[in-house]
Amino acid sequence: MPNKAETSPAKLRLKAFLKRIKIMNTTENSKQKPVNVVAFAFLLTAFLTGIASSFQTPTLSLFLAQEIQVSPFMVGMFYTSNAVLGIVLSQILAKYSDSQDDRRKIIIFCSLLAIGGCITFAYNRNYYVLMFFATFLLSLGSSANPQAFALAREYADYTKREAIMFTTIMRTQISLAWIVGPPLSFSIALGWGFEYMYMVAASAFLLCAIIAKALLPYVPRKAVVPLTKPDEVAGLPAKNKKQSDKQSIRLLFITCFLMWSCNGMYLISMPLHVINELHLSERLAGILMGTAAGLEIPVMLIAGYLTKYLTKKSLILTALFMGLFFYIGMLFAEQTWQLVALQAFNAIFIGIIATLGMVYFQDLMPGKMGSATTLFSNAAKSSWIVAGPFVGIIAQIWNYSSVFYISIVLVAVSLFSMSKVKSV
Incomplete structure (x- = not known):
């Protein structure tokens, strides 16, 4: 029988080789996806995350006042708690995402958390459960939008395409979503109920997860090492x-x-x-x-x-x-x-x-x-x-x-x- 010490390095080399083949195949598949399909996927992701946000934010004060029946001060405190959680959690997630190899997994993870948050808002009427648990889920879930923008920039840089214009067009999708979203959200909430409105928002996040899995490209992460320190950049202003x-x-x-x-x-x-x-x-x-x-x-x-x-x-x-x-x-x-x-x-x-x-x-x-x-x-x-x-x-x-x-x-x-x- 072959010695274990002799076969172990060979197995490791084989494993590394297979891993490289997998990455090359994944990358090649990303390149082979039609450019129009990839662009459509990014634009649709930006639009859907914008729609979900435009459903929740404008109607939240009305939801808290009519469904939960809290005072104006409690409405204000809910927004404050939402903002604080959003800032802290999004920064933690952003730092974590930069160390991951496939940003699509982060987008899917965020979308699934957001679905849980929307369902909680749809069927729970306890102020504190919504303020802490549901807001926690939606604060992490809302990061699907900036993560999509980050992936779009990485894809544009990797494929040597115009990054700034593509990002600008994606940004207009957010504004477009806010044209459609608020009137539609108020119509659904006031006509059928807030439960239906939040479930529509959950459906938007579900579509985002499906698009991220099926259509968004894999982009290999590349560590960029600065050639100079910030203080060594040419033309840096004087101390004053x-x-x-x-x-x-x-x-x-x-x-x-x-x-x-x-x-x-x-x-x-x-x-x-x-x-x-x-x-x-x-x-x-x-x-x-x-x-x-x-x-x-x-x-x-x-x-x-x-x-x-x-x-x-x-x-x-x-x-x-x-x-x-x-x-x-x-x-x-x-x-x-x-x-x-x-x-x-x-x-x-x-x-x-x-x-x-x-x-x-x-x-x-x-x-x-x-x-x-x-x-x-x-x-x-x-x-x-x-x-x-x-x-x-x-x-x-x-x-x-x-x-x-x-x-x-x-x-x-x-x-x-x-x-x-x-x-x-």
Whole structure:
């Protein structure tokens, strides 16, 4: 009989060889998938995750008020808990995913968790079970969207295709989902019940898992080792200029944080303001959100084009002025046509910051694209921590329309902070 010590290395070599063959076959299969099929799979994944989000976020305050029957303060605390869990869990998952070989498995895992969260919301009416358990599942599950964007960028780089334009087109799918999602979610929730609405959202996540398994490509992970340290990058600003950049980064973070806080407070309070205080149609809230999302798409494209002629700072300042007009208008708008017309200002306000905010951070932090992107993302996520309690406390003491006064003040402060950011 052959010696065990002699056969063991041979077995190891054979095992390694078979593993390489498996990886090569998987990679070859990814390459052989028609480009149109892969592109369609990515776009559909972005759209479906956007649909699921646009079903849950706009109707959550109405769900908590009508189905769970909690106070405005408890509604606000629910949003805060949701935001904190989302920030912490998504960062942990993102770090873990970067060490995994196949990002598709992460997308499938997140989608399955989100399905569990949607089912819990559909059939459970205990505030604390929803606040901790269901939100935990959905916080992890919502990471399916950024994981899909990460896989799309890796696929574009690996196949030497245009990455920026493809990512931009994927981003428009989110806005497109928010055109369809809010009106549809309100129609289903108010017509058939919240159980059906959450099960539709669960079906969207199920389709995402199927697409990830069947159509999304496998992309081999490649470790990228920087050739130079950040301080050795050519053209790095001098020490005093670094200090100026850091100050601008802080001020830009404050600006984005305040802008997203205003938007968060609007999304929470607007449905209840329209229904309970203006006594307008219950479906109007979904129509308003869908209208704003539809107008954001051309705003994004136009803002990107205008950067050839105008500075990003001037465009963001324009967005802030539009936000100021929007929230002042919300104080006086009482009719349906007035609320719909105001969405043009809201679309400019949100569309520009959603397009140029991340780019501005990246311009201020050359060589640190990951940190820059994370800062912008955290500004948006952390805004919900403030938005929830603010709406709850203000509505508890006064009413939901009073939230717009606070938004006006916050936009004014963000105008001041943005004016101090250096132009890039």
